[in-house]
Amino acid sequence: MTNEENHSMEEQELREILLVRREKLKELQEKGNNPFTIEQYIRTHMSKEILDNFENLEGKTASIAGRIVSKRGHGKAGFAHIQDMEGRFQIYVRQDQIGEESYKEYTTYDLGDIIGVEGEVFRTKKGEISLKAHSVVLLTKSLQPLPEKWHGLKDPDLRYRQRYVDLIVNPEVKDVFIKRTKIIRKVREFLDNQDYLEVETPILNTIAGGANAKPFITHHNTLDLDMYLRIANELFLKRLIVGGFDRVYEMGKMFRNEGMSYKHNPEYTAIEIYEAYTDYNRMIEITENLVEYVAKEVLGTTKINYDGVEIELKAPWKRVSMHDLVRDKTGIDFMAAKNNEEARALAKDLKQIENIDKLTKGEIINAAFEEFCEEDLIQPTFVLHHPVDVSPLAKRNPDNLEITNRFEAFIYGREIANGFSELNDPIDQKQRFLSQLKARELGDEEAHMMDEDFINALEIGLPPTGGLGIGIDRLIMFLTNSHSIRDVLLFPTMKPEIK
């Protein structure tokens, strides 16, 4: 034997587990039983339907189809479980029922193969509702082995990359995504029932506005124009309010070119809701009522357990001003500071806040809030009246022009909603864009870009309006007790695998 032959034999042995299945497929094809030519299989029932209606179906004929997930042979008979969308179902296959030829072929089927089975509904001696096969058809040959049957697929990386395998072997994953769909449907239902109009605004933007974030850049060839994937849809929705749609919302993907973590994915789903002739108080009510409604509808309760902590989502939620929180936690009354210098002097002992000498009074209050207060907000809480310096799109509070009529909702120390009375003074808005522009020139890539057309819209006239954004993935994390955003995204963003 030459080295080359030796090597190729080793190669073959290496992949024996794969070759065996390919051989089986080849044999079937040579016999004229190529499963990949089959285009349909008529099933009369889903697995769950038979389980739920056994009394009516016992003794009757039914057909089901699905993937073989376990198999137990006993010589001239055997049991197997097949899995369809609704669950697992046992089949009982006997040589004297389906014939010698057919039975011999059945014994070659592997875990992962997809089959159709027609047979009689019955209950085994051990009590399991099953199907006694009259015929078994191979519908798809699986050429790769499934993960091990009771440890399953655990490697998180593989689970995300090969979600299709994850879904097959970890049924509870399916439940999370079924729940995700229900949650999204119920959010829409809540708003549709109150005559909010769902709209679609551009994802490809020439100005990435509506939030402080780094955008993804892409390129339009015909226009030879760099474009941004949207970081928010706020400015478009407010244009629609200007146009006379008094209640609008949009739920969809946002894209932010920033870090990834258990609560950040580069593309994520958010909803923004705008309503004319109302203020931030109304948006606070919508937030707590919407979350309460969705929890009740999807989970049947407003009490959730997240990571071992009981959380009550029932409205009304607690309301507290940001400044009071910071003052109570740090013992420093920043509102007493008359200017930035005084605020910096007050903050000088707060070592956790970086670059204090570059921050304004409002930014210091916000930083102190994030550093010292956020994590304590376990039960749903609205934090009110953010400084104007960190709220370039929010209306000022008439009693104190340094703060805004804005709120953020926190659950388990995480922000899940943000809303405010929308700034509709075009002159003030322009000033704030200009100061954002200045920050941008100083290197803040996340500062707002100037949006002249949005200013134009405000000059046409935006009625008093309340606006609100909710992080849908984070809401879903709470309602499904998921600890990573990747667990609520079917295909989370992954680096490409290097082979």
Next chain:
RNA sequence: GACUCAUUAGCUCAGCUGGUAGAGCACCUGACUCUUAAUCAGGGCGUCCAGGGUUCGAAUCCCUGAUGGGUCACCA
């Protein structure tokens, strides 16, 4: 981005102070017509993440890199 842990069979994992790579499941062969982690007997399966170094000898020690997890930082 920083720190830290991990990467061994298709899957889940063991492998001690350096001495020829292990188990279970899955797969193959045989027995078995009510099993369900089926059972019983036998068998095959490895780029020990990659590259370099130390050593007579490296899955094991050292360095560099890749990928992933966790923690922290920024962002929702």
